Amino acid sequence: MAVPFHDIIDTIVADGSFTTLVAAATKAGLVETLKSEGPFTVFAPSDDAFAGLPPGTVNELIRPENKAKLIAILLLHVIPGKVMTVDVIGQVMDPATAGGITIHVDGTDGITVDGAKVVTGDIACSNGVIHAIDAVLLPKV
Template structure:
């Protein structure tokens, strides 16, 4: 799936399988950021990935008083630059995220990010790339 005419947010909306992620990005006020010039690499949890979080987690995170925590979680899923799956194939790296934390990317057996498996790689967008992952990345500690 390649759509280089739509940005990351519009591509996620059009896909239909990221409604929770889009709602979270909206609640955190990050829509304009992810519509920016980029390029960005976004590890996008599917709605199914959000569904396995403990009951009430998402509802709690999108409350206005939890915006900072939600933003920190979402920023774990964004790496500056455009990184395609082939760029990490056979490699292990710990890139810095847009939020300043590091994530562990392992491309030695498929691609995993902090243990979450990339289930659909390389969805090209006008301002970067989306890789669909099967779990939500959470801050350590």
Template structure:
């Protein structure tokens, strides 16, 4: 009787543990990986070795270019950036899309800001008519992740 009770208690604990793991909110990488519009971005983040960073606690704000944004770059740019010998350049480009802290669109509304990126340079954010980051337009805002927020943009931001 005691053994059966212990076994059923153990099984219940494992079930609760599994449920707790499954109900964890998705992080920035999980959300991007779950959206086919970000497959190029996900491949780039992986090639740059930034997956663990973007899965960490953060919080981060990511201005996430779509596949179409990457496709609009000059021919061969993405292939070149994904090569192992240009990893440093890829890291610079990707971290130029990340701002420390979780910044939502309501915090940007009506503002004109110069914001430091994780890469070290500033992006110019104009929230007076929608939201623009440099010359990219935010097409979908405030995708909330467990470790920050994602804003979808229509162009790849290139550091100077």
């Protein structure tokens, strides 16, 4: 099988439905990380997922004084290694994210990640895989 040409960032930029995620990753200084060798599994919230947050949340998160919080939220969406949907179907797992926080992945009835539904899975990239999700993962309080 041929290796995909684009890395995770180039793939989500080309898709066009992840502009908020790209802007947030840029503000957080995570673009170069997501362009690096990996492999990474990214649960990528679409622009619609970000729109589902309370009004003003994204604007608040991208303020320079909230950079650490933004990084923590974005790292909830990244798992080191490459996890494909076939690895999850019928399984329940609690992998550690790139930020060291455990998330709950349930593949017993579709695939959900901390309650967010995977709407498009297995978007292959040269340095991992993207699974588009319908909600933004937030730290548990």
